[in-house]
Amino acid sequence: MKTTTSEIIASVLVVGGLAAAIFLPFVYEKYRLAPNTAEQTIVLTGIATNGVWTDEDVTAVGYEGHVYSAAKPRVEVGKPVVLRLRSADVVHSFYLPELGLGPAEVYPGHEVVLRFIPKITGVFEFYCTTLCGNCHYFMRGLLEVVGPGSGEKVPSYLDVASSQEETLAQDTKALPVCDHDHEFSPLPDRVVERGAALFSSLSCYTCHGVDGVGGIKNFNATTNPVPSLDIAAERLILFEPEEIATVMNMFEEGKSFEAALKKPPFEAYGEFHEQLELYRKTIREGITAQKKDPNGVAPPLNMPVWRDHVTDEQVDEIIAYLLSLYKFEED
C-alpha cells in the first residue's frame, strides 16, 4: 500500500473513530428512549444535595455547584404520560400518592419508568420517601394536571377542600428550598434561639411550616394538613403567660423538670410535665401518620425518628422554641 494511501486510511479511521465515540452514544440513547417517549414525557432526577426532583438535564458537567430547581411539570388530563425517574446521587424513592404512583425506589444509574394516564385534574404533590440526605425533607414537587386543550384547570373532584387547593396553588410558587448556608456556629446563647436554629437545620419547617404554622398537606392522613406547632403552649397545658415564663426560665437555666415535680412551680405542673414527656417522646421516636381511608395509600409525610440525631438537651431546646411561638390573644 502506498504511504499516502495508508495515511489517508489511518486518518479517516481516527476521525471516524473519534466521531463515533462522541456521537454514537447520543444516537443510541435517542433510539433507546423512543419506546419510552410519549407526547407527555417527564424526566425527573432526584438530587439529594439540593433536595429536589428536577426536570433540568443532569450531567457530570455543570453538576458541581449548580443549584437545581424543583420540577413543576404540567400534563394534560386523559393523555398518556411517561414518567422517567433518575437519581443523580443516592437512592431516592418517588411517591405521588394522589395518583397512586410509587413509592418507587430510584437507584443512581437505573432509570425507573412509570406510565399512567391522569384521569383527574388538580395539583398533586410528589415526594422522596427515603431519607436521602440533609435536604431530604425538601424533596417535593408539584405535578399539575390540567384540562384538555386549553391548559386551563377544570374543577377537580378531589376530596380536598377548595381552600386546600388554593394552598397548594400557592405552594406551586413557593416550594421550600434547601439552604445549607445557614450554619449556626457559634451556637446562639439563648435556648430559644438554639431551638430555632435546630428547627431550621433539621428542616422541621418543611412539614410544619415556617414558624410552625402548619398547613402542609399530607394526603390521606388523619391529621391532614400537618398539625401546626405554634400552639404547643396549649398542648402543654400552659395557658398563663406566667406559667410559660416559668417554664422558659427552667429551660434557660437547665433545671430538671422531673425534680420540680416534688415542688411544682405552678398548679397544673403535673399535667404539663406529662405532656412535656409526650412531646419529648414524639420528637425522639417519631410518629407514623395514620391513614384516614384505611384502604387508601399511605400518607407521604411521617414524623421522623430524631433520637440518633439530637441530644435530650436539643429536644428541650426545640420545645422551648415551639413554646416561644405561642401568641396570646389580645384582650
Add this chain to the structure above:
Amino acid sequence: MSQQSCAKPEPSGMKQQVLDSKTKGRIDLLRRFPALGPVLKHRWFQFALIFPNLVLFALFLVAGIYGTPVGNRNIIIVFVWIVWWFLLIALMVPFASRIWCAMCPFPFIGEWAQRGALVSAKVGKAVGRWSGLSRVIGKNRYFGFNIRWPKALSNIWMQNIGFLGLCTFSALFLTRPIISTWVLGSLVVLATVLHVIFRQRAFCNYVCPVSGFLSLYSMTSKLEVRSRDSDVCLKCKTKSCLAGSETGWGCPWSMYPSKMDRNNYCGVCTECITTCPHDNMTINLRPFGSDTKMKGYDEAWKAFIMLTLVATYSVLYLGPWGFLRDWANAPESNEWGGFGVYVSFMWTTALLFVPGVFALAAWAGGKWAKSETVSFKKQFLAFAYTLVPFGLLIWIAFSTVLVFTNWSYIANVVSDPFGWGWDLFGTGSVEWRPFMSEYVVFLQMVLVAVGLYFALKSGWKAALGLHEQPKVALRAFLPTGFLLSALAILFIVLYAG
C-alpha cells in the same frame, strides 16, 4: 533461549560476563515465535494498539462530561481508576513492562502532529537542518520546534511532584467524573503542546505523571526490549534504532536502544525492532526483577512516594477511619483543617520521613559494616531499589481489593457507560456484592509476603554486589532488611485488621 547470532566468534573474558548478564534467564521471543517479528515490524502495529484505546478514551471523556455525575456509575471513573489501574499495576507492568505506553492515547495527537504521519516514517535530507516548520533529526523529519528538553529538568522530579500533587486530590477525581475528564483532558492537551515544542516524547520522559511509576516498576517486569549482540551494534554504521530510517522512527523516547540496559525509559513501542537493519533488537522474557540499578535520587524518591501513597490509600480506603476519608475529601466534607493535616502529613512522609528512615537504615548498615569503600549514596540507592518489588506487590495487594470489591460496578458500566440506564450486555443491574470479601485478605497477605521476599532477595543481592564478604554484606543490609520486614508486618496488620 537462543542469543547467539549466526556465525559469530565466541566471546571471552570480561565480554563473556557482560553477555551472560544480558542473556541470563532470557527467552528471545522473536526467535521463539518467529511469526511475531513481522507483526511487530508492521507499520500498522502501533496504530492497531493505540486506535481502540483512543476511541475508548474519547468515549470515557464524553461520559465524563455528559454521563451521570455518580462516580461509580460512570465509565470514566470505573474504567480509568479501577480497571485500567488494576490492569496496569497488576498485569501490564509486571508482565509486559511499559506496554501501556505503546497503546496510550495521551500523546497520540501530539505525536501525530510531530510526525505528520500515523503509520509511516518520514525521512529528511540533512541532520539538524530546518526546513520550514519541520526539522530533520537523525534520518527522520519532524514537525514543530523540536527543542531539546532542558538538561536541568532531565530527571523525573517533575513527575514525582506532579504525581504526588495529583494524588493529593485523588478523592476528587476518583469520585467526580467531570474532574477526571478535566485531569485526563488536560494531560492530552499538555502532551500535545509539549510534542509541538520539544523533541520526541519529552512529555512521556519528563512530565507525564503516570510515567514515573511505570518507569520505576517496569524494572521488575518479565519483559524487556534489548539488543541481541553488542558486536553487531559496534559494527553497525546506520544506528537506525537511534537515528531512524526510511522504515521507522528513531527511538521516540530518545534512548539508544542498542545500549539500553534497563526498562525504565523504554516505551515498548517496538520502533527499534522495525528500524534495526540487522534484526538485532528483540523482546526478551526474563526473570522478575532483573533491572536492579537505581540511577539517581529522583528514582529513589519515586519509590518512597509510591510506598507512601499506597500506605495512605490503604489507610484511607481500606481502613475503618471514616474521618480520614472526610479529611481527604474536603471539597465535599468541608473539613479543610483536616485536609491541611492530611496533605502536610502525606507530603512530609513521602518526601522526608520515609526517605529519612531508609537513609538512616542504609547509613546504620554502612556504619555497622565498617565499609569505607562503598559510599553512602551507592548503598542508599542500592537498598532503595528494594522498595521497587516491595512497593509493586503492595500496590497489587491494594488494587486487588479495589477490583474484588467493585467488580459489580465494572459489570454495570460495561452495559451502561454513561449511567443513563442502558443495559447493553444485560449487566446494567448487577447488584453490588464484593467478590470473595472474606478471603481476599489472605491473597493480600500472600502478595505482601511475596513483595517482602523479592525485596529481601534483591537487597541481599545488592549488598553482596557492594561488599565482597558476605558477613559485611549482611551487616550492611540488616537494618534495611528489618525495616522492610516491619513494613510488611504493618501492611499485613492493616489489611487483616
